[in-house]
Amino acid sequence: MRKVAVIAIGYTKVKEHWGLSIRDLFTEAAIMALNEVTIDRVDALYVGNMSSGYCQHQEHLGALMADYIGLKSPPAVKIEAAGASGGMALREGFQAVASGLHDFVIVGGVEKMSDVLTPDITYAMAMAADQEYEAFIGVTFAALNAMIKRAYQHKFGVSDELMATLPVHCHDMASKNPYAQYPFKITVEQVLSSPFVAEPLRLLECSSPADGAAILILCPLEKAKEFTDTPIEIVGVGAATDAIALYQRDDLTTFKATIEAANIAYKMAHIKPEEVDVAEIHDSFSVTGVISLEDLGFFEKGTAAKAISEGEIAPGGKIAVNTFGGLKARGHPIGATGVYQAVEIVKQLRGEAGKNQVDNAEIGLTQNIGGVGGTVTVHIFRRVR
Amino acid sequence: MTKEAGIIGYGAYIPMYRIKACEIGKIWGNHNGHVPIMEKAVAGIDEDLVTISVEAAKYAIRRAKIDPKEIGAVYIGTESKPYAVKPSGTIVAEAIGATPLVVTADFEFACKAGTEAFQACIDHVLSGRIKYAMAIGADTAQGRPGDQLEYTAASGGAAFIFTKRSNKTLAYCEGAVSFVTDTPDFWRRAHEHYPMHAERFTGEPAYFYHIINSVRTLMENMGLKPSDFKYAVFHQPNAKFPVKVAKKLGFTMDQIKPGLLSPYIGNCYAGSSLVGFAATLDIANPGDRILLASYGSGAGSDAFSFVVQDIILEKRNPIPSVRDMIGVRKYIDYSTYVKFRGKIRA
Numbered sequence: 001m002r003k004v005a006v007i008a009i010g011y012t013k014v015k016e017h018w019g020l021s022i023r024d025l026f027t028e029a030a031i032m033a034l035n036e037v038t039i040d041r042v043d044a045l046y047v048g049n050m051s052s053g054y055c056q057h058q059e060h061l062g063a064l065m066a067d068y069i070g071l072k073s074p075p076a077v078k079i080e081a082a083g084a085s086g087g088m089a090l091r092e093g094f095q096a097v098a099s100g101l102h103d104f105v106i107v108g109g110v111e112k113m114s115d116v117l118t119p120d121i122t123y124a125m126a127m128a129a130d131q132e133y134e135a136f137i138g139v140t141f142a143a144l145n146a147m148i149k150r151a152y153q154h155k156f157g158v159s160d161e162l163m164a165t166l167p168v169h170c171h172d173m174a175s176k177n178p179y180a181q182y183p184f185k186i187t188v189e190q191v192l193s194s195p196f197v198a199e200p201l202r203l204l205e206c207s208s209p210a211d212g213a214a215i216l217i218l219c220p221l222e223k224a225k226e227f228t229d230t231p232i233e234i235v236g237v238g239a240a241t242d243a244i245a246l247y248q249r250d251d252l253t254t255f256k257a258t259i260e261a262a263n264i265a266y267k268m269a270h271i272k273p274e275e276v277d278v279a280e281i282h283d284s285f286s287v288t289g290v291i292s293l294e295d296l297g298f299f300e301k302g303t304a305a306k307a308i309s310e311g312e313i314a315p316g317g318k319i320a321v322n323t324f325g326g327l328k329a330r331g332h333p334i335g336a337t338g339v340y341q342a343v344e345i346v347k348q349l350r351g352e353a354g355k356n357q358v359d360n361a362e363i364g365l366t367q368n369i370g371g372v373g374g375t376v377t378v379h380i381f382r383r384v385r
Numbered sequence: 386m387t388k389e390a391g392i393i394g395y396g397a398y399i400p401m402y403r404i405k406a407c408e409i410g411k412i413w414g415n416h417n418g419h420v421p422i423m424e425k426a427v428a429g430i431d432e433d434l435v436t437i438s439v440e441a442a443k444y445a446i447r448r449a450k451i452d453p454k455e456i457g458a459v460y461i462g463t464e465s466k467p468y469a470v471k472p473s474g475t476i477v478a479e480a481i482g483a484t485p486l487v488v489t490a491d492f493e494f495a496c497k498a499g500t501e502a503f504q505a506c507i508d509h510v511l512s513g514r515i516k517y518a519m520a521i522g523a524d525t526a527q528g529r530p531g532d533q534l535e536y537t538a539a540s541g542g543a544a545f546i547f548t549k550r551s552n553k554t555l556a557y558c559e560g561a562v563s564f565v566t567d568t569p570d571f572w573r574r575a576h577e578h579y580p581m582h583a584e585r586f587t588g589e590p591a592y593f594y595h596i597i598n599s600v601r602t603l604m605e606n607m608g609l610k611p612s613d614f615k616y617a618v619f620h621q622p623n624a625k626f627p628v629k630v631a632k633k634l635g636f637t638m639d640q641i642k643p644g645l646l647s648p649y650i651g652n653c654y655a656g657s658s659l660v661g662f663a664a665t666l667d668i669a670n671p672g673d674r675i676l677l678a679s680y681g682s683g684a685g686s687d688a689f690s691f692v693v694q695d696i697i698l699e700k701r702n703p704i705p706s707v708r709d710m711i712g713v714r715k716y717i718d719y720s721t722y723v724k725f726r727g728k729i730r731a
Contacts, residue, residue: 018590118584195419 003221004097005231005384008036009343010215013179014331017211022049022056022112023068029213030069030108037217037227043102045076048089048109049335051124052078055116065108082128083284085109086338087239087368087377090216094237094379097218109336110213121209125334128371130245142206142285144246144372146198149287151252153200156302158290160200164191165308166289167204167328172314174325176355181210181331205286205328212333214340221384230350236269236365236380238262244374255373258295262367265378266297269363273297276380277361278320278348280341282369283327292367293321296378315358323348323356338368342379349383390507390547391554391694393451393517396444397543397663398437399650399710402427404722406536412719413531421536421623425651427717428525428540430725434465435473437523437656439480441544445519446481448555448700449546453482456546457515459489460505462498462655463542464573465525466491477521488515495571496620497681498522498655499543504687506547507558518547524654529579530728537623539651543659555697556666556675560607560690564599571682582682591684592622596630599686600678607690611635614690615673618661620680621647636676643668649711655681664707671695 010033012025020028026047047061058064062076079089086109093107113121122140129135129144153163168188174180186204194203224231240260243249249256266272273296281296283289293304298319299312307313313321324330324344327337345364347353353361364381404427406420428437438461446453459478466473474489492498492505499522506518523542528534550557570591573580583591596619604610611617617636619627624647631641644661653660658679665675673693680686723729 016585018586114586193417195415195417 001098002100004094004218004234005221005224006216006234006342006346007219007224007228007231008033008217009346010036011179011340011343012213014181014210014212014333016114017112018114020211022052022058022110023064025112025211025213026065026108026110027068029215030106033106033215033217039104039217039227041104042071042074042106043104044074044096045071045106045108046089046092047076047078048086048339049078049111050080050082050085051111051113051334054120054124054127055113080335081375082370083282083334084338084368084370084375084377085335086214086340087366087379088338088375090338090342090379091237091239091377093216093218094234097220103219103223105218107216107218107339108213109339111333111335112211113209113333114211128374134245134247140198142201143198145285145288146201147246148252148372149200149285152287152291155253158302158305160192161188162305162309163286163290164188164205165305166283166286167191169308169313170283170322170326170328173323173356174329177324177330180325180329182325182329201285207284207327207332210331210333212331212336212340214336214343216339216342224384231384232346232349233382233384234379235382236265236271236378238265238268238378239376240264241375242373244371246372253291254301255291255295255369255376257373257376258292258367258369258378261376261378262296265380269380269382271363271380276319276363276365278323278345278358279365279367280322280344281326281367283322284332284369288369289326292369296365296367315356320358323353323358338366338377341366341368342381345381349381388511389550389557389559390510391550391557392545393548393554394445394449394546395543395663395666396441396448396704397541397660397707397710398440398444399426399541399660399707400428400432400437401713401715402429402717402725403714404717404719408719409536421533421625422651423648425537425539426541426653427722427725432525432540433467434463434523434525435467435476437525437540437542438473438477438521438544441523441542442477442481442519442521444704445544445546448704451517451546456483456517456519457487458506458509458518459483459487460492460502460518460520462492462494462500462502462520462522463524464493464495464498464654494685495682496622496654496657497679497685497687499659500677500679500687500689503545503689504561504563507561510547510549516548520545520547522655522659524656526652526654527579527726532579534580534582537647537652539653541650541653541660542656543663545659553696554694555700556691556693558689558691560603562599562603562606562688563685564595564602565685566595568684570684587682588626591682592620592626592680593630593633595684595686596620596678596680597633599688600634600676603688603690609690613674614640614676616643616665616669617641617676618644618658618665619678620658621645621661622652624648646707646711660707666693666697667701667706667708669693669697671697
């Protein structure tokens with residue numbers, strides 16, 4: 001298997017892009033990435049997206065985007081795995097290059113949610129849940145995560161105040177990220193006084209609908225130096241699945257797929273969790289992020305929220321997490337999120353993370369969740385010396 | 386011949402019933418006080434667009450001290466027509482004694498329909514074909530039960546009588562602009578009771594974009610800047626937007642405060658900016674320049690610059706001011722509100 005590197009990145013600001021279509025978003029991010037390197041061909045395109053069929057009545061995104069960014073008839077396909085679509089697209093791109101099938105691959109993620117109203121977005125997101133056994137009763141995606149939060153706080157005795165520290169941290173990071181959806185700080189008090197979305201989840205604990213696109217260009221590591229001075233190697237690739245219905249889970253306070261995907265990725269990268277310098281984790285809800293920090297092995301079960309309150313995930317802490325704002329504050333354009341996470345780790349390892357740069361970051365990790373843990377991808381990146 | 390139209394009389398009407406926004410919130414599970422206004426005006430069970438318009442028109446005629454037979458046009462801007470087919474303007478024109486030699490029409494442009502009527506009346510009187518033209522903006526706005534609009538959709542309106550500028554007009558219009566694009570932020574299809582809206586899309590690309598462009602174009606055309614205006618009135622869909630758009634354009638709270646009524650009466654749609662304008666005229670002094678900027682979903686904004694004239698001081702009493710009307714209020718609960726507004730359907 002060949003070693004694989006990221007040689008270029010592109011992205012749009014995350015926000016409600018009223019004036020841009022889904023293809024405009026993808027094209028804007030792709031042009032940014034293609035302007036970073038001079039390559040004479042693209043061998044394949046993988047597009048992470050969850051809801052274009054529902055929100056734009058548009059499928060067949062692979063060929064559409066290949067055409068719109070001016071590629072010469074490469075194989076192109078949309079990858080869908082709910083919120084983990086971006087992470088799974090990256091996995092497909094990695095496999096294509098690592099196997100030797102392709103040399104130059106574009107991995108993109110795009111989501112355009114502002115084309116529909118909130119009830120439709122709510123319905124589209126609930127499609128990540130088990131329709132036949134769970135979603136048909138009308139439960140929303142937020143409601144499923146609310147059940148998880150209640151179970152987690154009950155089991156570990158974690159207070160509302162501590163749970164609120166993750167969104168506060170993410171907004172703090174996003175306040176210094178020019179492409180974040182919500183680039184401003186919030187307080188624990190504001191989180192706790194915001195209205196309930198699904199009790200006990202409050203508004204400021206939940207990521208919100210967003211539009212955005214992010215792009216990675218991959219090639220074999222052996223060729224990467226021809227195109228960039230700062231290639232970033234993908235050294236660990238893990239993915240796993242679990243029952244997508246909550247009622248089938250033995251334990252609501254952990255995501256088994258995260259643990260399995262992380263173990264595979266750590267083993268492949270030959271590292272332990274404590275060696276990770278910077279991580280982008282999937283904080284679609286406060287509780288999702290807190291559980292992920294524990295499942296990834298960064299903190300003991302039941303202790304992550306307290307660690308956040310003590311500054312352990314800020315730059316300079318035990319491990320820097322969501323340094324661009326995470327899903328909560330950078331924004332969560334569903335199918336693009338996993339690619340945004342990878343873009344952000346690349347920026348950190350290149351030393352291009354601006355005011356939230358982590359000193360001497362060598363190893364970065366992304367964790368991308370689909371549904372309430374039905375699919376999880378974990379990728380580990382390393383700076384190339 | 387003057388090239389300017391003036392206002393010779395104006396009147397407003399706000400129903401006396403009020404429902405507090407927190408009373409509506411209580412019904413829909415919003416107990417934490419996150420509501421867009423304090424309270425809104427509700428038309429009584431025997432009130433509708435026509436009665437509101439007639440009340441406002443009568444005050445306008447009393448202030449103008451003219452013979453209603455000389456009113457050659459009655460235009461009503463509204464989205465609350467009692468009849469889908471049958472003009473509201475004919476009922477109002479008849480009630481105020483302006484029939485039969487009168488042009489009437491009902492204008493529809495969401496919340497800017499009233500200022501659309503302004504534009505037509507101004508050009509009518511300047512053409513010389515009509516001596517007095519009345520523009521009314523009024524609504525008994527409806528929000529779907531449980532929708533965000535239910536907190537703000539209110540009842541009220543104002544009437545203005547235009548004629549050529551003279552020493553009898555209380556303010557004259559020195560400039561007007563209309564800025565319109567096809568922006569579907571809010572709509573109600575035929576046979577539907579309640580409007581749909583595109584949530585946050587009603588903000589930046591709709592309300593703010595259109596008002597900012599109409600006002601900036603007006604100021605550029607006239608060589609004016611925000612500090613040249615004593616007062617400014619913006620369309621008021623809630624308490625927040627008019628304050629925010631004023632700030633973006635460079636106007637101060639002191640400039641908008643006299644006409645900022647949405648916290649106390651809600652958004653009476655086509656009447657919203659016009660009632661605010663009437664409240665501002667209630668306290669303005671000769672020589673004051675007033676900016677009026679409406680916004681109508683769909684979407685567009687009309688911006689006007691008016692200059693207050695000397696006779697305004699003689700035209701105040703005994704007609705009640707808008708603030709007087711706001712002070713006369715009777716609170717109702719949600720069940721009375723749904724009865725008054727016809728929300729209970731078999």
